[in-house]
Amino acid sequence: MAAERTTLRIGLAGLGNVGAGVYKNLEKNRQLLTERTGAHLEVRRIAVRDLARARDVAVPAEMLTTRWQDLVEDPSLDIIVELIGGVEEARALVTAALKAGKAVVTGNKALLAEHGKELIQLAEQQNKPLYLEAAVAGGIPIIKAVREALVGNHINAIYGIINGTSNYILTRMTTLGLSFEDALAEATALGYAEADPTLDINGWDAGHKAIILAWLSYGHWLRPAEVTVTGIENISLTDVGFARRLGYEIKLLGVIRQDGGGLVEARVQATLIPKKHILASVSGVFNAVAVHGDVVGETLFYGSGAGQDATSSSVIADLADAAENLSNELGSNGFIPHGDTGKAKPIEDTVSQYYLRLRVADTPGTLARIATLLAKRNIGILSVIQPDPEEGDTQSSGTAHLVLTIHDAAFGNMRAAVDEIEAFDCTLEKPVLLRMETLGS
Numbered sequence: 001m002a003a004e005r006t007t008l009r010i011g012l013a014g015l016g017n018v019g020a021g022v023y024k025n026l027e028k029n030r031q032l033l034t035e036r037t038g039a040h041l042e043v044r045r046i047a048v049r050d051l052a053r054a055r056d057v058a059v060p061a062e063m064l065t066t067r068w069q070d071l072v073e074d075p076s077l078d079i080i081v082e083l084i085g086g087v088e089e090a091r092a093l094v095t096a097a098l099k100a101g102k103a104v105v106t107g108n109k110a111l112l113a114e115h116g117k118e119l120i121q122l123a124e125q126q127n128k129p130l131y132l133e134a135a136v137a138g139g140i141p142i143i144k145a146v147r148e149a150l151v152g153n154h155i156n157a158i159y160g161i162i163n164g165t166s167n168y169i170l171t172r173m174t175t176l177g178l179s180f181e182d183a184l185a186e187a188t189a190l191g192y193a194e195a196d197p198t199l200d201i202n203g204w205d206a207g208h209k210a211i212i213l214a215w216l217s218y219g220h221w222l223r224p225a226e227v228t229v230t231g232i233e234n235i236s237l238t239d240v241g242f243a244r245r246l247g248y249e250i251k252l253l254g255v256i257r258q259d260g261g262g263l264v265e266a267r268v269q270a271t272l273i274p275k276k277h278i279l280a281s282v283s284g285v286f287n288a289v290a291v292h293g294d295v296v297g298e299t300l301f302y303g304s305g306a307g308q309d310a311t312s313s314s315v316i317a318d319l320a321d322a323a324e325n326l327s328n329e330l331g332s333n334g335f336i337p338h339g340d341t342g343k344a345k346p347i348e349d350t351v352s353q354y355y356l357r358l359r360v361a362d363t364p365g366t367l368a369r370i371a372t373l374l375a376k377r378n379i380g381i382l383s384v385i386q387p388d389p390e391e392g393d394t395q396s397s398g399t400a401h402l403v404l405t406i407h408d409a410a411f412g413n414m415r416a417a418v419d420e421i422e423a424f425d426c427t428l429e430k431p432v433l434l435r436m437e438t439l440g441s
Contacts (some may be wrong), residue, residue: 348412
């Protein structure tokens with residue numbers, strides 16, 4: 001005898017790009033989802049900001065409301081999907097929904113980065129699940145993988161290309177020689193960049209995701225102020241060219257790892273990655289996350305990191321989990337790491353190799369002076385490139401580029417050395433200092 005079908009009644013807050021994708025794909029794959037989950041997934045009410053706005057999906061008018069509170073207050077709804085964006089209003093919505101005894105799905109990375117700890121605690125107090133797969137890496141099920149498939153591993157490190165817009169821009173700069181400005185304009189015209197791309201290009205979209213991954217891996221909620229984030233807006237074609245000559249590609253890379261003393265390092269920066277590592281080949285708007293576990297070794301998760309369908313796929317996966325958990329009267333959504341806010345590793349103490357590019361006066365003794373300063377700080381040089389005038393960008397007479405790669409050094413010590421070098425009378429421009437990650441290669 002066939003099992004009785006249950007119904008999961010959904011309230012959808014937000015019918016923008018992702019919300020429309022969730023509604024469209026739930027309707028398109030309704031029968032498939034019913035067969036796979038044993039439940040009917042039905043959107044019953046939708047909260048929008050503007051009832052008159054033209055939309056890509058046709059929704060019955062009687063389902064729409066301009067008050068998300070109507071969803072929370074509707075006793076017939078089992079689960080609320082928060083896709084309104086922002087932080088404070090979304091926080092109020094999720095809090096109210098959990099207190100009303102409803103399960104919640106959110107793809108709001110900024111909300112979780114700033115208030116994830118309190119919302120997870122509230123979900124546990126209310127014994128109602130809070131699902132968040134869509135908050136990191138779009139359609140890549142990285143949260144489910146870390147939370148479930150890798151539950152038996154200590155996570156040694158996570159390295160991720162987790163912002164599609166910045167990766168597209170860097171790909172176009174690398175492959176076609178476009179300037180940053182031209183690549184950004186192209187990304188905007190194609191719809192890969194938002195009208196306001198600030199969080200993408202300054203690194204904070206990826207920074208919010210890094211906070212969530214650090215929590216999943218180590219049970220610690222880092223405050224945004226404890227996460228070092230720099231973007232790609234100052235990356236030049238000169239540095240792209242020199243990086244490739246050295247055997248590297250420049251990517252906006254998220255790094256999450258814990259040292260032997262339990263301090264958690266989480267940062268997002270434009271970083272040189274060895275061409276031989278698979279992350280260096282991730283191009284366009286795609287994302288990839290490499291997870292190093294003590295049992296499984298290195299695993300790689302790759303796929304579309306943004307967009308309507310990719311992100312809605314993750315939301316729908318959470319709804320399928322909710323259908324299973326709620327039909328079995330399970331309040332939790334599986335593994336939830338436990339721990340306090342923990343302690344962040346000071347950025348000054350983080351260690352890596354470095355790329356350092358200088359424009360200096362082309363006079364005898366300049367390189368020796370720089371090498372001597374680095375040696376006094378116990379900083380070792382891996383290699384030096386002093387290109388001819390025709391290499392790199394156009395140079396004025398009497399000046400030269402110096403490109404140095406640096407052995408592992410603490411960032412605080414390295415930054416202090418660069419500040420001293422910048423003060424030299426032979427240094428003609430602000431030095432460019434970028435991280436280099438070996439990624440276990």
